Amino acid sequence: MASIxxxxxxxxxxxxxxxxxxxxxxxEGEFFTFLGPSGCGKTTTLRMIAGFYYxxxxxxxxxxxxxxxxxxEKRNTGMVFQNYALFPHMTVFENVAFGLRVRKVSSADLxxxxxxxxxxxxxxxxxxRQVSQLSGGxxxxxxxxxxxxxxxxxxxLDEPLSNLDAxxxxxxxxxxxxxxxxxxxxxxxxxxxxxxxxxxxxRIAVFNYGxxxxxxxxxxxxxxxxxxxxxxxxxxxxxxxVQVEKVHQDNIEVALKNSExxxxxxxxxxxxxxxxxxxxxxxxxxxxxxxxIRILDVTEEGMNIFKGKINSVQFFGxxxxxxxxxxxxxxxxxxxxxxxxxxxxxxxEVYVQLPEKQLRLIxxxxxxxx
Ligand SMILES: Nc1ncnc2c1ncn2[C@@H]1O[C@H](COP(=O)(O)OP(=O)(O)OP(=O)(O)O)[C@@H](O)[C@H]1O
Numbered sequence: 427m428a429s430i431x432x433x434x435x436x437x438x439x440x441x442x443x444x445x446x447x448x449x450x451x452x453x454e455g456e457f458f459t460f461l462g463p464s465g466c467g468k469t470t471t472l473r474m475i476a477g478f479y480y481x482x483x484x485x486x487x488x489x490x491x492x493x494x495x496x497x498x499e500k501r502n503t504g505m506v507f508q509n510y511a512l513f514p515h516m517t518v519f520e521n522v523a524f525g526l527r528v529r530k531v532s533s534a535d536l537x538x539x540x541x542x543x544x545x546x547x548x549x550x551x552x553x554x555r556q557v558s559q560l561s562g563g564x565x566x567x568x569x570x571x572x573x574x575x576x577x578x579x580x581x582x583l584d585e586p587l588s589n590l591d592a593x594x595x596x597x598x599x600x601x602x603x604x605x606x607x608x609x610x611x612x613x614x615x616x617x618x619x620x621x622x623x624x625x626x627x628x629r630i631a632v633f634n635y636g637x638x639x640x641x642x643x644x645x646x647x648x649x650x651x652x653x654x655x656x657x658x659x660x661x662x663x664x665x666x667x668v669q670v671e672k673v674h675q676d677n678i679e680v681a682l683k684n685s686e687x688x689x690x691x692x693x694x695x696x697x698x699x700x701x702x703x704x705x706x707x708x709x710x711x712x713x714x715x716x717x718x719i720r721i722l723d724v725t726e727e728g729m730n731i732f733k734g735k736i737n738s739v740q741f742f743g744x745x746x747x748x749x750x751x752x753x754x755x756x757x758x759x760x761x762x763x764x765x766x767x768x769x770x771x772x773x774x775e776v777y778v779q780l781p782e783k784q785l786r787l788i789x790x791x792x793x794x795x796x
Contacts, residue, residue: 427579521557651786
């Protein structure tokens with residue numbers, strides 16, 4: 427097991443800067459996910475950790491050891507790829523044994539370790555099968571066993587589930603987490619699937635255009651996004667452009683920019699996204715998750731309550747999505763399906779409450795993409 431430190435790393439391919447000014451501190455035994463859209467630099471970063479690429483600038487450390495220019499075979503990392511990268515004409519046993527044979531492990535030890543690894547991924551009865559006779563999920567288990575059998579310090583998983591159907595994906599998520607906990611191995615998981623990232627990770631780094639925008643636990647990333655990119659990449663969100671009117675010690679008064687009549691909101695004044703953001707030149711928005719907005723039949727005492735009209739209703743089974751028009755600002759509200767059929771309908775007048783603690787004042791950076 428090892429911790430991983432990435433210090434001011436940049437990777438350029440000619441004029442393309444694939445990764446820039448990257449700093450990450452991944453703890454021993456952590457399940458750490460790189461999340462972001464296609465081409466954002468996830469795989470390039472993983473490959474710099476594996477040693478397949480060397481950084482253009484910066485340092486990669488495992489524990490205190492500088493690994494920046496150490497070749498892959500001297501790093502003790504196990505890697506699993508999206509396309510499995512198995513040898514199709516070899517048996518399951520031989521695929522898993524491959525890394526041990528390269529390391530010249532004695533045949534008795536080799537047999538024991540391969541069978542142990544196959545048992546861990548529940549494929550012990552398949553050891554003599556050709557890999558080409560296995561299902562996608564089984565092949566991915568072989569790839570996992572092959573990576574784990576060498577007892578790596580670090581496990582690197584590059585979109586390992588993206589070739590599997592939805593049901594198998596769910597099963598393999600559980601399997602990977604179980605293995606990670608059994609082996610207590612520092613794991614980096616690359617995905618563009620937010621549900622995978624939120625449900626599996628200890629912490630997540632969110633990337634876009636080669637830049638890491640936020641590192642945090644799944645709840646931090648979801649509840650306290652650092653900017654509009656993170657907010658809208660993960661889950662559904664209402665993003666309301668605002669300008670700051672007044673700053674108080676505990677809260678900030680903002681005014682919505684696009685409303686017909688002035689709408690003022692009170693937002694909690696947090697040190698993290700309060701003063702420093704207000705003093706910067708960034709455009710600002712208030713973000714709120716659809717499930718955090720309350721719909722009321724009658725108005726109540728309280729802050730941030732506005733009269734609106736239902737614009738549309740969509741039924742999704744457990745959740746009903748209600749779009750509410752407040753002074754030309756359209757708010758997405760998700761409510762649990764606990765009301766009678768027809769309770770929400772187009773044109774119905776309602777009140778909405780945007781609870782102060784659920785509102786985040788965040789910088790708008792999406793215009794900055796190269
Ligand atoms: N070997 C290479 N040569 C030139 N450019 C590259 C190379 N590898 C990656 N890039 C570029 O670097 C950027 C980041 O690519 P990378 O593969 O790291 O993204 P990613 O987030 O893993 O994407 P995906 O989810 O599609 O795999 C992209 O613009 C890509 O085109």
